[in-house]
Amino acid sequence: xxxxxxKTDPKLDLVLERNIDVPVDLVWKAWTTPEHLKHWFCPKPWxxxxxxxxxxxxxxxxxxxxxxxxQEFENIGCYLEVVPNKKLVFxxxxxxxxxxxxxxxxxxxxxxxxNGERTRYTAVAMHxxxxxxxxxxxxxxxxxxxxxxxxxxxxxxxxFKPT
Amino acid sequence: xxxxxxKTDPKLDLVLERNIDVPVDLVWKAWTTPEHLKHWFCPKPWxxxxxxxxxxxxxxxxxxxxxxxxQEFENIGCYLEVVPNKKLVFxxxxxxxxxxxxxxxxxxxxxxxxNGERTRYTAVAMHxxxxxxxxxxxxxxxxxxxxxxxxxxxxxxxxFKPT
Numbered sequence: 535x536x537x538x539x540x541k542t543d544p545k546l547d548l549v550l551e552r553n554i555d556v557p558v559d560l561v562w563k564a565w566t567t568p569e570h571l572k573h574w575f576c577p578k579p580w581x582x583x584x585x586x587x588x589x590x591x592x593x594x595x596x597x598x599x600x601x602x603x604x605q606e607f608e609n610i611g612c613y614l615e616v617v618p619n620k621k622l623v624f625x626x627x628x629x630x631x632x633x634x635x636x637x638x639x640x641x642x643x644x645x646x647x648x649n650g651e652r653t654r655y656t657a658v659a660m661h662x663x664x665x666x667x668x669x670x671x672x673x674x675x676x677x678x679x680x681x682x683x684x685x686x687x688x689x690x691x692x693x694f695k696p697t
Numbered sequence: 698x699x700x701x702x703x704k705t706d707p708k709l710d711l712v713l714e715r716n717i718d719v720p721v722d723l724v725w726k727a728w729t730t731p732e733h734l735k736h737w738f739c740p741k742p743w744x745x746x747x748x749x750x751x752x753x754x755x756x757x758x759x760x761x762x763x764x765x766x767x768q769e770f771e772n773i774g775c776y777l778e779v780v781p782n783k784k785l786v787f788x789x790x791x792x793x794x795x796x797x798x799x800x801x802x803x804x805x806x807x808x809x810x811x812n813g814e815r816t817r818y819t820a821v822a823m824h825x826x827x828x829x830x831x832x833x834x835x836x837x838x839x840x841x842x843x844x845x846x847x848x849x850x851x852x853x854x855x856x857f858k859p860t
Contacts, residue, residue, distance in 0.1 A: 540794060591754065591778060592786075614777065614795055615754060623755075627790050627797045631703060632777055632804040634790045634825030641795040662797030 538645065538656060546667050548659040548675045552683050556690045558648025561655065562619045564686050564694070565644060571597070573696050574685040577678050589616055594630040611635065621645055639666060655683060701808065701819060709830050711822040711838045715846050719853045721811025724818065725782045727849050727857070728807060734760070736859050737848040740841050752779055757793040774798065784808055790825075802829060818846060 542549055554561070564570045568585035575582045576599045583606070584598040596610040611626035627638035640659045647654035657679055661667040688697045705712055717724070727733045731748035738745045739762045746769070747761040759773040774789035790801035803822045810817035820842055824830040851860045 546796070614791075623795060625791065625795060625797070627801065628788065628804065629825075631823075632786060632788060633709070633823050634788070634801050634804060634829070636825055638790065638797050638801055641791065641797060660794075660796050662792075662799055666797070 538658065542658060542660075545664050546661050548661075548667060548670055548679075550655075550657045550676065550679045550683070552655045552680070554653050554655050554683065554687050555651060556653060556687055557651055558619045558646050558653045560690045561646055561648075561653050561686070562622075564690055565622060570689070570694055573694075574682055574689045575599075577674075577681040578685065588630070589613065591615060592630065592632050595624045614641070619646060619648060638662070640670060657683075701821070705821060705823075708827050709824050711824075711830060711833055711842075713818075713820045713839065713842045713846070715818045715843070717816050717818050717846065717850050718814060719816060719850055720814055721782045721809050721816045723853045724809055724811075724816050724849070725785075727853055728785060733852070733857055736857075737845055737852045738762075740837075740844040741848065751793070752776065754778060755793065755795050758787045777804070782809060782811060801825070803833060820846075 564574065566587060566589050568587050571585050572582040575597065579602045580599055582597050583600045586594050586596040588594045591613055593613050594610070595613055596608070599607045599609070609626060610629060611624055612628050612630045612632065613622065613624045615621055615623040622644040623641065625641040627635055627641065629635050640661050643658040643660065645656040659670055659675060661670065727737065729750060729752050731750050734748050735745040738760065742765045744763055745760050746763045749757050749759040751757045754776055756776050757773070758776055759771070762770045762772070772789060773792060774787055775791050775793045775795065776785065776787045778784055778786040785807040786804065788804040790798055790804065792798050803824050806821040806823065808819040822833055822838060824833065
């Protein structure tokens with residue numbers, strides 16, 4: 535059973551679906567506030583050291599992830615669709631202002647369906663070819679994206695304080 | 698003097714600006730109606746044999762251009778922003794539904810500023826690197842994009858009939 539409003543392609547897409555016991559507006563807040571996102575967006579002991587959000591189509595979404603040995607990765611892209619409490623689409627194939635990026639990799643859909651204190655949470659990573667999907671899977675998509683949802687829920691339940 | 702709402706990069710972008718003597722709503726109609734677009738969108742004797750438009754962010758923008766010797770090129774991408782009579786942004790770096798494309802090349806901005814019977818017409822082709830910009834320039838960006846504006850104006854003035 536999927537809540538997706540479009541058909542995914544198992545050869546090209548990775549999908550994570552969860553039912554979580556936090557209200558949808560808090561999930562939206564956790565995803566769209568740099569100071570909040572830093573606390574849950576990558577699996578510990580990795581951490582997000584910088585985060586920049588300009589929440590509109592074409593606006594920047596940038597983060598720097600730092601590993602336990604000091605290695606750093608920058609992710610930069612832009613938002614494509616912003617529908618509060620419902621849908622957030624962003625991609626690294628386009629830089630802010632929609633300029634084509636040097637190393638395009640994926641587009642992500644975050645789809646939220648709130649129901650009181652609970653939220654149906656669906657994340658889709660959409661790739662252009664099977665190699666990119668496999669690379670993302672090998673990087674630990676399912677564990678990684680699942681872990682950060684758990685981290686996010688704990689962070690929200692702690693009143694947006696690090697746990 | 699530019700009417701652009703953002704700063705372009707001369708190393709990466711190509712810009713065409715024209716003042717044309719047709720009303721902005723007709724320019725919008727010419728750009729967003731497949732049956733109209735076919736008649737002016739590539740420099741004659743090349744022609745557009747197929748055109749598909751789903752005028753919303755993430756919706757398809759596809760055309761097939763055919764040369765005088767029967768050679769065909771398909772362009773496929775999606776719209777990013779749709780603001781009637783003002784702004785149309787599309788890219789070939791993303792397929793419909795925002796899936797990353799195999800051969801990303803550019804993002805285009807069409808910016809319109811209507812004033813009665815006249816329109817300030819600005820087209821920007823935005824690239825990810827200097828090679829892509831140069832390739833587009835060598836393909837004849839300035840002549841080609843300029844020629845099709847002239848064709849479009851003639852087509853509009855003829856009451857949306859081929860001239």
